[in-house]
Amino acid sequence: MKRGILAGALCGLAILVCSWLVLVPLRGKLPFFLGDNPSVHVMIIITVFLYAYVAIVKPQVATKSVGDSVKTVRGSIIYIIAALFVAGAAINLLPAKLVAEYLGEQAGIIAVFVGVAIGCILPACPFISYPIIFSVYTIGAGIPGILGMLFGSGTSFACVIACDLTYFNSRIMGVRLVLTIITAMIAGILVYSVSALGIL
Amino acid sequence: MSYLKKIFGNDRSHMAILFIAVFIYVATLIINPDVTMSCINSSIGEIQKLIIPIFAAMFLGGLMKSLLTPKTISRFFGSSGVRNVFTAGLFGSMLPPCPFASYPLISAFKDRGMTLSAFMTMLITSTMVEVPQIFAGIAILGLGIELTRIVFAFAASMIVGYLFFLYGLKQKTKLV
Numbered sequence: 001m002k003r004g005i006l007a008g009a010l011c012g013l014a015i016l017v018c019s020w021l022v023l024v025p026l027r028g029k030l031p032f033f034l035g036d037n038p039s040v041h042v043m044i045i046i047t048v049f050l051y052a053y054v055a056i057v058k059p060q061v062a063t064k065s066v067g068d069s070v071k072t073v074r075g076s077i078i079y080i081i082a083a084l085f086v087a088g089a090a091i092n093l094l095p096a097k098l099v100a101e102y103l104g105e106q107a108g109i110i111a112v113f114v115g116v117a118i119g120c121i122l123p124a125c126p127f128i129s130y131p132i133i134f135s136v137y138t139i140g141a142g143i144p145g146i147l148g149m150l151f152g153s154g155t156s157f158a159c160v161i162a163c164d165l166t167y168f169n170s171r172i173m174g175v176r177l178v179l180t181i182i183t184a185m186i187a188g189i190l191v192y193s194v195s196a197l198g199i200l
Numbered sequence: 201m202s203y204l205k206k207i208f209g210n211d212r213s214h215m216a217i218l219f220i221a222v223f224i225y226v227a228t229l230i231i232n233p234d235v236t237m238s239c240i241n242s243s244i245g246e247i248q249k250l251i252i253p254i255f256a257a258m259f260l261g262g263l264m265k266s267l268l269t270p271k272t273i274s275r276f277f278g279s280s281g282v283r284n285v286f287t288a289g290l291f292g293s294m295l296p297p298c299p300f301a302s303y304p305l306i307s308a309f310k311d312r313g314m315t316l317s318a319f320m321t322m323l324i325t326s327t328m329v330e331v332p333q334i335f336a337g338i339a340i341l342g343l344g345i346e347l348t349r350i351v352f353a354f355a356a357s358m359i360v361g362y363l364f365f366l367y368g369l370k371q372k373t374k375l376v
Binding site: 032033034035036037039040043044046047050051054061062064065066068069072073078079080081082083084085086087088089091092093123124125126127128130131133134135137143146147150151154155159160163164166167168172175176179180182183184186187190191194 | 248252257267297338341353360
């Protein structure tokens with residue numbers, strides 16, 4: 001028990017010190033392969049020290065988590081790389097003018113509906129769909145359009161529909177589809193309203 | 201063969217992304233090789249920037265999956281029996297984003313007699329809010345966009361859940 005408290009206190013302190021380092025003195029000076037977003041750097045630090053803590057307190061949980069994570073990495077790495085290649089192609093091939101017209105700030109509320117419609121056909125796995133959404137953001141889509149895509153992502157994807165039918169029935173699938181799309185639209189409209197007020 | 205199966209998995213829907221990527225690059229290579237090269241350069245830049253954060257997010261997600269078991273979650277949120285839409289929404293938000301992992305749990309709650317509105321709210325939030333995706337969201341999109349996504353998706357789910365609560369009781373026998 002004492003070892004757990006000590007390890008927890010030390011890991012908590014290490015997370016605070018390292019987070020302060022990447023947010024203040026080391027900000028912008030970290031190698032490119034760690035990404036350029038400070039919140040990502042904090043997340044990497046949290047990951048390292050949480051694993052260190054769990055490895056001390058519950059080694060079997062740490063081993064199981066590493067095993068599960070390796071399985072996830074192995075099962076999806078090829079698709080993540082494919083998604084990043086699709087994202088790279090989207091940056092070069094999608095006309096910025098067209099993206100701005102339908103998903104940019106000037107598109108108004110239409111951007112939300114277009115975003116939800118595009119999001120619906122994207123895969124449910126965030127590691128595959130998010131890089132594609134991010135690439136659309138970098139070429140000129142606005143916040144309501146991007147969030148519309150995020151809200152819609154995976155709602156109508158094949159594996160979710162397959163699970164609807166496997167565990168429930170076609171009626172529940174239909175109601176779930178209609179309700180999630182309505183929810184995505186409402187969430188998008190809320191974001192649009194808030195961003196129109198200049199808060200986002 | 202089994203090694204290839206481990207890499208490619210069984211999910212044919214994910215393979216669509218692979219085919220789309222191959223198709224785009226082959227098509228641009230035929231039409232305009234210069235564009236293909238700039239696409240490859242952009243992609244390599246994206247991979248270099250995102251691959252370590254994505255790995256970190258996956259490992260953090262793996263740890264959370266081990267620590268936050270359904271038992272732990274139900275201890276925090278209370279989830280059995282007839283509960284309100286808000287509790288079901290909170291519980292659904294915490295479930296794993298993959299429907300193959302979350303649907304068996306939701307199905308178990310439904311079988312235990314959960315109300316239709318709570319069941320639907322749980323289904324909606326498990327598809328829309330997906331708090332465990334927060335690590336992927338932070339790694340790729342940043343904290344601001346990810347938090348905005350979660351807050352607004354949850355708010356909208358609660359609105360729809362409550363409206364369904366007002367409407368759905370009469371439909372119970374037809375759906376479940």
